[in-house]
């Protein structure tokens with residue numbers, strides 16, 4: 604494997620994430636190709652098409668030989684999408700990193716018969732310029748938003764929703780949000796505040812996620828007046844519910860997210876599926892895909908008590 608494709612990221616949850624998205628893509632492509640002229644896949648944070656996974660060394664014991672660390676190369680989202688049957692009619696891969704773009708070009712060259720576009724640049728800008736066209740009446744697409752962190756801007760999501768033709772899988776960086784949204788509102792500096800607002804599309808989160816803490820008594824000894832403190836009232840589950848509520852303001856439907864990692868805590872991501880097409884058929888199709896994917900996953904990956 605040439606160095607071009609080397610891309611090490613994520614953890615065990617990455618396998619689950621890609622498994623869920625692959626299952627959806629298979630169902631989506633099969634169903635949509637029965638009536639739609641053009642079915643596309645857009646990967647806005649495409650990576651290299653492959654991922655490098657280090658499998659930890661295992662010490663030997665009485666029964667088993669020790670196993671040294673192994674390096675495996677598995678398929679990333681772009682390659683998974685290329686392999687989907689029936690095939691997508693067009694695939695668009697975007698990435699900001701020139702080295703990753705070179706790897707995506709090499710991946711494209713391995714599939715000369717496929718209609719693949721590789722675009723270099725910031726996903727927010729590229730998505731807005733690429734999806735602004737009149738052809739969405741006869742074309743449907745699935746887009747995968749798989750950033751490292753808080754890169755996806757609300758305005759980008761809004762534009763995607765406005766096409767009424769694109770289903771989005773969005774790996775929402777829940778840990779990024781709970782790290783930036785400190786317990787004490789006063790401790791959030793201007794840059795963090797703007798980053799949260801850019802991601803959630805409103806500054807109302809300051810009212811919705813925070814409330815006045817009980818006022819402490821005045822400190823008579825030092826003649827000090829108590830200071831009002833606003834504290835975050837939403838825990839991790841509350842933040843996730845708030846994000847889902849926000850997404851529902853622009854998308855026709857937002858399925859309950861998959862928590863990732865699914866077993867270990869803290870939860871770091873929420874994998875959302877948002878549907879922009881408001882037709883009953885599109886919504887019930889997405890709901891049934893989502894339901895069957897949940898059923899197909901091991902019970903340990905199911906969400907408990909929400």
Ligand SMILES: C[S@@+](CC[C@H](N)C(=O)[O-])C[C@H]1O[C@@H](n2cnc3c(N)ncnc32)[C@H](O)[C@@H]1O
Nearest residue numbers: 648649650679680698699700725726749750751
């Ligand atoms: C988590 S990786 C994506 C992995 C990919 N989905 C896979 O399965 O192989 C995130 C990718 O986003 C790219 N990236 C980071 N910021 C970006 C931006 N603003 N616009 C486009 N790509 C970006 C990174 O270079 C990296 O390749």
